[in-house]
Amino acid sequence: MTEIATSRGTRRALIGFFGLLVVFLYAPILILAVFSFNDGDVSFPLAGFTVDWYRRFFANPKILRSLERSAIVAGVSSLIAVALGVSAAIALVRRRFAGKSAVSALVFSPLVVPYLVFGVSLLVIFTAVDKFLTSTTGQYIGLGLHAIVIGHVVVSLPYTVLTIIPLLERLNIGLEEAAKDLGASPGQSFRRVTLPLLTPALVSAFMIAFTLSFDEYAIASFLAGRAPTWPVYLFAQLRVPSQLPQLLAVSSVVLVVSLGVVIAAEIGRRVAERRYGGTVRLQNLP
Amino acid sequence: MATTGGVAAGEAADRGWRRTDRRGTAGLLGGPLLWLLLFFVVPVGFVAAYSVGGVQLFPTDTGIISLASWERLLTGGSVYMDLFWKSIGMSLTVSAIVVLLAYPTGYFLALCVGRRKYVLLLLIIAPFLTSYLLRVLAWKVILGDAGVINSFLAWVGVRGAGDPITWLLYSRFTVVLVLAYIFVPFVALPVFVSLDNLDQSLLEAAADLGASRWRTFLRVTLPLSLSGVFAAFLFVFIPTIGEFVTPLLVGGTSGYMYGNSIQDLFTRGLDWQTGSTLALFLLAVVAVLLALFGRFLRVRAVTP
Numbered sequence: 311m312t313e314i315a316t317s318r319g320t321r322r323a324l325i326g327f328f329g330l331l332v333v334f335l336y337a338p339i340l341i342l343a344v345f346s347f348n349d350g351d352v353s354f355p356l357a358g359f360t361v362d363w364y365r366r367f368f369a370n371p372k373i374l375r376s377l378e379r380s381a382i383v384a385g386v387s388s389l390i391a392v393a394l395g396v397s398a399a400i401a402l403v404r405r406r407f408a409g410k411s412a413v414s415a416l417v418f419s420p421l422v423v424p425y426l427v428f429g430v431s432l433l434v435i436f437t438a439v440d441k442f443l444t445s446t447t448g449q450y451i452g453l454g455l456h457a458i459v460i461g462h463v464v465v466s467l468p469y470t471v472l473t474i475i476p477l478l479e480r481l482n483i484g485l486e487e488a489a490k491d492l493g494a495s496p497g498q499s500f501r502r503v504t505l506p507l508l509t510p511a512l513v514s515a516f517m518i519a520f521t522l523s524f525d526e527y528a529i530a531s532f533l534a535g536r537a538p539t540w541p542v543y544l545f546a547q548l549r550v551p552s553q554l555p556q557l558l559a560v561s562s563v564v565l566v567v568s569l570g571v572v573i574a575a576e577i578g579r580r581v582a583e584r585r586y587g588g589t590v591r592l593q594n595l596p
Numbered sequence: 597m598a599t600t601g602g603v604a605a606g607e608a609a610d611r612g613w614r615r616t617d618r619r620g621t622a623g624l625l626g627g628p629l630l631w632l633l634l635f636f637v638v639p640v641g642f643v644a645a646y647s648v649g650g651v652q653l654f655p656t657d658t659g660i661i662s663l664a665s666w667e668r669l670l671t672g673g674s675v676y677m678d679l680f681w682k683s684i685g686m687s688l689t690v691s692a693i694v695v696l697l698a699y700p701t702g703y704f705l706a707l708c709v710g711r712r713k714y715v716l717l718l719l720i721i722a723p724f725l726t727s728y729l730l731r732v733l734a735w736k737v738i739l740g741d742a743g744v745i746n747s748f749l750a751w752v753g754v755r756g757a758g759d760p761i762t763w764l765l766y767s768r769f770t771v772v773l774v775l776a777y778i779f780v781p782f783v784a785l786p787v788f789v790s791l792d793n794l795d796q797s798l799l800e801a802a803a804d805l806g807a808s809r810w811r812t813f814l815r816v817t818l819p820l821s822l823s824g825v826f827a828a829f830l831f832v833f834i835p836t837i838g839e840f841v842t843p844l845l846v847g848g849t850s851g852y853m854y855g856n857s858i859q860d861l862f863t864r865g866l867d868w869q870t871g872s873t874l875a876l877f878l879l880a881v882v883a884v885l886l887a888l889f890g891r892f893l894r895v896r897a898v899t900p
Binding site: 431 | 625635703705714726727728742751777841855
C-alpha cells in the first residue's frame with residue numbers, strides 16, 4: 311500500500327524532512343531548557359552547569375505569586391468551561407430544537423474571533439460598566455482575575471464542547487433509555503449513567519482548557535489590571551535582561567509540565583475511546 | 597412514577613418526558629448561551645456602538661453618532677490601512693510557508709507511516725498546545741544580537757564579537773519565521789486528516805491504469821487533499837492578520853503589524869474610539885473571509 315503512494319527515494323526524503331521538522335520544532339524549546347541550567351548569561355560559550363536559577367525562582371515571591379494567579383484563573387475558568395461545555399454538548403447532540411445551527415455557530419465562534427478584538431471588547435465593557443457604577447453607586451468592579459476568568463471561559467468553551475461531543479456521540483443512547491425505562495428521572499439518568507461514562511472526555515476537556523488558560527497572554531494582558539498572571543508577568547519582565555535566566559528556568563518547568571499534561575490528555579482520551587470500541591481519532595484537537 | 601402499564605398512563609408518562617425534555621433543553625442551553633451573550637456578544641456589540649460614537653467613555657470621545665472614525669480609517673490613505681495591507685502580505689507569506697511545510701508532513705504521516713502515525717502526529721502537534729509566549733521567547737533568545745546564534749558565531753570565530761548579524765531579530769523576516777514556527781504544528785492536522793481520509797484504492801487504481809507515482813500525486817492525491825490545504829491556509833491566515841504578540845516581542849519597528857496599532861491605541865495612545873474602529877474592521881475582515889471560504893473550515897469536516 312505504501313509502495314503505491316511513494317517510491318523508496320521519496321519515502322527517504324520525507325523521513326528526512328520529518329526529522330528536520332521535529333528538530334525545528336523542538337530545538338528552540340530545548341535551547342531554553344539548556345540555558346536555564348547555564349551558569350552565566352544567555353549566550354555562548356556555555357559557562358557550566360548550575361541549578362541556581364531554579365533555586366532563585368523558587369525563592370522569588372513575585373514569580374510564584376504570578377504562577378499561583380495563573381493556576382487559579384486556569385482552574386476556575388476550566389471548571390466553568392467544562393460545566394457549560396458538557397451541557398452545550400448534550401443539547402447539541404441529544405436534543406432537537408429550533409435554531410440549532412445558530413446556537414452551534416455561536417458556541418464555536420470564539421475560535422475565529424481574534425483574541426485581540428475580544429480582549430479589547432472586554433476591556434471596553436468593563437470600563438463602561440465601572441463608569442456607570444461609579445456615577446450611580448460610587449462602587450466599581452475593576453479589572454483583575456475575575457475579568458480574565460470571564461474571558462477565558464469564552465475562549466475555552468468551544469474546545470471543551472469539541473472534546474466532549476465525539477464521546478457523547480459514541481455513547482450508547484440505549485443505556486440512557488434503559489435508565490429511563492427503569493424509572494430514572496432525567497436528572498438521575500444523567501448523574502448515574504451519562505456523567506460517569508463521559509468522565510474521560512471531561513478530564514481531557516479540563517486539561518485542554520487549563521493549558522489554554524494558563525499561558526494565555528493576549529486577553530489577559532488587557533484585563534489583568536494590577537494582578538499579572540504568569541504570562542503577563544513574564545512579558546513585563548523580559549525587559550530586564552538580568553532576570554532572563556531565571557525566567558527561562560520557570561519557562562522550562564512550565565513547558566515540561568504543559569507538554570506532559572497535553573500528552574496525558576491525549577493518551578487518556580484515546581484509551582477511553584478504545585474502551586468504547588471506537589477508532590482512534592484525533593478529532594478534537596484545535 | 598407509579599405506572600400501571602395502561603396505555604393512557606404510558607402515554608401520559610411519555611408526554612411528561614417530552615415536556616421535561618423541552619424544559620431540559622432550555623436548561624442545558626441557558627448557561628452557555630447566557631455566558632456567551634453577556635461576555636462575548638454584548639461586549640463586541642458595545643465596541644461596535646463605541647466605534648460609531650454611540651457611547652462616550654472619555655471626555656475626548658465624540659459623543660455624536662457618526663461614521664467619521666470609519667471614514668478616516670477607510671479613505672484618504674490612513675496609516676492604519678497601510679499597516680493593514682502590510683499585515684495581509686505578511687500573513688499570506690506565513691500561511692504559504694506553513695502550508696508548504698505542513699503538506700509533506702501530513703503526507704508522510706498519512707501515507708508512509710503505519711500504525712505509529714498518531715503518535716508521530718501528536719509529536720508534531722504537542723508544541724502548539726504548550727505556551728505560545730514561551731515559544732516566541734525562545735526565538736528572541738536565539739536570534740538576539742547577544743543571543744544564542746550570534747554569540748555562537750562569535751565564539752567559533754565566524755564573526756567578530758562586535759559584529760552580530762543584526763537582521764536576525766526585530767525585522768519582518770523574524771516575525772514571519774516565528775509565526776511560521778508557531779503555526780506549523782497547528783496546521784499539520786487538517787492536512788493530515790484530508791490525506792488520511794483519502795481512499796487508497798484510488799491510488800491503486802491509478803497505478804493499475806499505468807499512472808506514474810508523480811502523475812498519481814498530481815492528478816489524484818493533490819486534488820483530493822486540496823480542501824485540507826485550503827483549510828490549513830485559512831487556519832493560519834485568519835489568526836495571523838490580527839497578530840500582535842509576536843511582532844511586539846521579535847518584530848521591532850519594521851515588524852510592526854496592524855494588531856500592534858490596536859494594542860497601542862488601547863494601552864498607550866488611549867484613543868479607544870479609533871482602537872474600537874480598527875478592532876471592528878479586523879473582525880469584519882475575518883467575517884468576510886469566513887463567509888467566502890468558511891465551507892473549507894467546517895469544524896467537524898476538518899476534524900471528522
